Amino acid sequence: MFGDLRGKSLFEALPDALNDPGYWGVATTTALALVARGRIVPSVTADGHDTWRIGPLDHADELHLRQLAAHGDYDELRAYLDAVADVLPRGGAEGPFAAAEPRHVPELQAWADEQIKLSLRIETTDDLRFRAIVQVRAITDPHPRDVRGSGRELDAIRAIGRSTWPPLHRLLDQADLTDDEVAELLTTDIEVHWPKNLTTSLSAKAVIGEPGGRFSAGDLLTFDWQLALGDDVLTEAEMDVIAEASRPVIRLRDQWVLVDPALRRKARQQLKPITAVQAVTAALTGTAVIDGEHVDVVPHSLTAAITTVPEFPQPAALRATLRDYQLHGLRWLAHMTGLGLGACLADDMGLGKTITLIALHLHRDHEHPTLVVCPASLLGNWEREIQRFAPGTPVTRYHGPQRTLADHGVVLTTYGTMRLDAETLKNHAWGIVVADEAQHVKNPHSGTAKALRSIPAAARVALSGTPVENSLSELWSVLDWTTPGLLGTHRAFRTRWPEPDDTLTKVVRPFLLRRRKSDPGVAPELPAKTETDRFVSLTTEQAALYEALTRDTLDRIAASDGMARRGLVLKLLTGLKQICNHPSHFLGHSSLQGTSGKLDLLDELLATIVAEDGSALIFTQYVGMARLLEQHIEQPTRFLHGGTPIPQREQMVDDFQQGRAPVFLLSLKAAGTGLNLTRADHVIHFDRWWNPAVEDQATDRAYRIGQTRPVQVHKLVTEGTVEERIAALLQDKRDLADAVLHGGETAFTDLTDAELAELVQLRST
Numbered sequence: 001m002f003g004d005l006r007g008k009s010l011f012e013a014l015p016d017a018l019n020d021p022g023y024w025g026v027a028t029t030t031a032l033a034l035v036a037r038g039r040i041v042p043s044v045t046a047d048g049h050d051t052w053r054i055g056p057l058d059h060a061d062e063l064h065l066r067q068l069a070a071h072g073d074y075d076e077l078r079a080y081l082d083a084v085a086d087v088l089p090r091g092g093a094e095g096p097f098a099a100a101e102p103r104h105v106p107e108l109q110a111w112a113d114e115q116i117k118l119s120l121r122i123e124t125t126d127d128l129r130f131r132a133i134v135q136v137r138a139i140t141d142p143h144p145r146d147v148r149g150s151g152r153e154l155d156a157i158r159a160i161g162r163s164t165w166p167p168l169h170r171l172l173d174q175a176d177l178t179d180d181e182v183a184e185l186l187t188t189d190i191e192v193h194w195p196k197n198l199t200t201s202l203s204a205k206a207v208i209g210e211p212g213g214r215f216s217a218g219d220l221l222t223f224d225w226q227l228a229l230g231d232d233v234l235t236e237a238e239m240d241v242i243a244e245a246s247r248p249v250i251r252l253r254d255q256w257v258l259v260d261p262a263l264r265r266k267a268r269q270q271l272k273p274i275t276a277v278q279a280v281t282a283a284l285t286g287t288a289v290i291d292g293e294h295v296d297v298v299p300h301s302l303t304a305a306i307t308t309v310p311e312f313p314q315p316a317a318l319r320a321t322l323r324d325y326q327l328h329g330l331r332w333l334a335h336m337t338g339l340g341l342g343a344c345l346a347d348d349m350g351l352g353k354t355i356t357l358i359a360l361h362l363h364r365d366h367e368h369p370t371l372v373v374c375p376a377s378l379l380g381n382w383e384r385e386i387q388r389f390a391p392g393t394p395v396t397r398y399h400g401p402q403r404t405l406a407d408h409g410v411v412l413t414t415y416g417t418m419r420l421d422a423e424t425l426k427n428h429a430w431g432i433v434v435a436d437e438a439q440h441v442k443n444p445h446s447g448t449a450k451a452l453r454s455i456p457a458a459a460r461v462a463l464s465g466t467p468v469e470n471s472l473s474e475l476w477s478v479l480d481w482t483t484p485g486l487l488g489t490h491r492a493f494r495t496r497w498p499e500p501d502d503t504l505t506k507v508v509r510p511f512l513l514r515r516r517k518s519d520p521g522v523a524p525e526l527p528a529k530t531e532t533d534r535f536v537s538l539t540t541e542q543a544a545l546y547e548a549l550t551r552d553t554l555d556r557i558a559a560s561d562g563m564a565r566r567g568l569v570l571k572l573l574t575g576l577k578q579i580c581n582h583p584s585h586f587l588g589h590s591s592l593q594g595t596s597g598k599l600d601l602l603d604e605l606l607a608t609i610v611a612e613d614g615s616a617l618i619f620t621q622y623v624g625m626a627r628l629l630e631q632h633i634e635q636p637t638r639f640l641h642g643g644t645p646i647p648q649r650e651q652m653v654d655d656f657q658q659g660r661a662p663v664f665l666l667s668l669k670a671a672g673t674g675l676n677l678t679r680a681d682h683v684i685h686f687d688r689w690w691n692p693a694v695e696d697q698a699t700d701r702a703y704r705i706g707q708t709r710p711v712q713v714h715k716l717v718t719e720g721t722v723e724e725r726i727a728a729l730l731q732d733k734r735d736l737a738d739a740v741l742h743g744g745e746t747a748f749t750d751l752t753d754a755e756l757a758e759l760v761q762l763r764s765t
Contacts, residue, residue: 394408
């Protein structure tokens with residue numbers, strides 16, 4: 001930037017910088033804003049001449065500069081801001097400040113060294129006119145003194161006044177203040193000591209009008225200013241007095257009150273009505289943005305209207321007795337959907353979200369059908385659960401080549417069919433639209449998510465055991481579907497909440513009900529669950545392949561960059577995991593050839609499990625590995641993957657649950673959610689997904705309501721390999737794993753060459 005200024009003064013270059021849409025344009029605008037707010041301090045140059053520098057900066061200012069400096073050099077940015085701060089007071093007739101030639105002001109050296117702070121003491125006359133006495137004090141001295149110094153000290157103060165508050169220059173000779181100057185002092189950064197007979201405790205909040213009983217998401221609610229003197233709310237008549245005041249001081253409730261011009265404007269300003277969803281967000285956070293200003297909000301009874309869940313008995317037609325937490329879930333869903341606000345039931349897998357939703361359907365009026373959108377593997381489960389718990393309720397599968405819609409009962413469809421037939425579905429009247437396993441629409445830009453958003457309904461309900469698998473953006477996507485506008489736009493949400501905080505929790509809590517199996521009073525009848533990392537050694541063949549692939553690929557990675565490098569990293573990690581599974585998996589054999597530590601352990605586990613009349617689920621993320629295992633396992637086995645037709649899936653589940661096949665091989669992505677496989681008392685993760693939430697969902701196919709036996713979870717890990725390093729991270733740093741490893745292998749593509757080598761190199765055991 002400084003190189004661009006050759007041949008012209010900095011002041012002459014400022015217009016060009018302001019017109020720059022990039023980094024230096026933002027820097028110039030920032031400098032002007034800081035100077036306008038008085039964020040400049042006197043200092044001296046190395047040769048003793050007076051100069052101005054940016055400061056002091058509060059935390060928000062410093063954070064803004066650090067963020068801006070991420071696009072450049074921080075020291076260079078500060079030097080530029082200081083240059084702008086120094087040139088503006090001397091900008092000449094064309095500048096925003098009075099003309100001031102650079103001159104030698106030795107007194108500024110003392111001000112800079114001693115950190116002198118300037119303030120004003122205000123006095124009032126009998127007729128309530130104002131006078132200002134200029135005071136100074138060292139920052140370490142709490143007692144200011146009136147300015148009675150030498151001419152040089154006055155010169156320093158006048159120099160300060162030219163950049164902070166121009167009337168300060170005059171007050172050294174003439175102390176009387178105009179009403180306009182008094183009003184300016186109410187908003188300036190100058191330290192002001194007001195007389196004790198005046199109060200500045202007038203404040204304003206935005207108040208949301210009471211909804212007047214029940215309301216719905218489409219209602220418009222009043223939004224007005226409420227002024228208060230201390231803790232006492234002003235009447236409409238008193239607000240009229242403030243609005244009509246011609247001076248910055250008025251007599252109110254037997255005391256003199258200083259009135260900020262901005263507060264006077266609010267006393268007469270009529271705010272536009274806001275939607276119920278906007279009002280809910282403001283009420284729950286306690287703040288709102290009005291004309292670019294963050295203001296406190298008085299919610300009246302709106303918060304209570306949302307959070308107070310009425311009690312009622314479960315539907316008489318429900319052929320089951322809801323557990324206490326399920327009955328609360330039903331009441332909560334009925335309350336939220338009755339308001340038209342939508343909700344996400346995010347209970348742990350296996351706690352009965354399906355039966356709770358069936359009860360909700362029975363509780364609501366049946367003027368329009370309920371649409372349930374779910375993964376294809378869950379169509380049969382939904383149909384059986386409805387027939388079991390709500391006999392007589394019509395159920396229609398909107399799936400397959402001859403699909404037709406129904407005008408009553410429950411309509412079941414898949415995400416794929418919903419995406420294809422969005423035009424048909426959005427022109428049908430729905431009472432509730434339910435998104436089961438709602439993490440399928442966690443990407444708001446996907447075709448599936450856009451299709452789901454296009455289907456209108458009186459209310460929307462998301463069901464998900466993991467509403468946040470990878471990032472807060474997934475939470476936004478789910479809740480913006482159930483209750484559009486609750487969290488603002490996606491861009492605004494990411495800016496406001498890069499990380500979760502208490503305010504976000506306040507907003508989300510009424511719209512997301514989350515219960516875990518470990519919570520007191522939730523599913524106390526569930527038996528114990530034991531998770532064990534089962535360590536095995538690589539065979540000689542595996543170790544040779546592992547070292548050869550590591551050595552060759554690390555050399556290629558070191559010689560590449562960009563997308564090519566990322567691709568090589570992913571290829572390396574995938575290859576190493578396949579070698580850890582079995583050499584034949586990596587080499588692409590059609591049958592198992594050679595040996596594998598994992599395979600030997602699996603054989604031992606299955607032999608013991610079946611001998612003890614147990615059943616096992618085996619999860620792998622690789623369909624190819626599952627096919628090899630299917631050929632190898634001697635016990636009766638079923639294999640479910642993404643390409644398995646729905647009727648065949650349902651038959652496989654029935655075979656396993658009825659004990660006709662004690663071993664169930666499952667593709668993690670195709671069968672990690674939704675299925676009820678409580679026959680299993682053992683869960684084996686043959687390879688690791690590197691995402692705890694995904695693995696927990698898979699385990700919960702067995703560890704859910706209906707399970708009567710303790711569940712043993714076996715996680716197979718090869719010693720000395722990348723698997724062991726990741727297993728340790730998942731075990732010892734679970735919170736970090738949730739934050740960093742959510743992307744699986746892709747989380748490691750940005751590691752340096754040295755970090756990557758440390759992660760994958762084979763170590764002796």
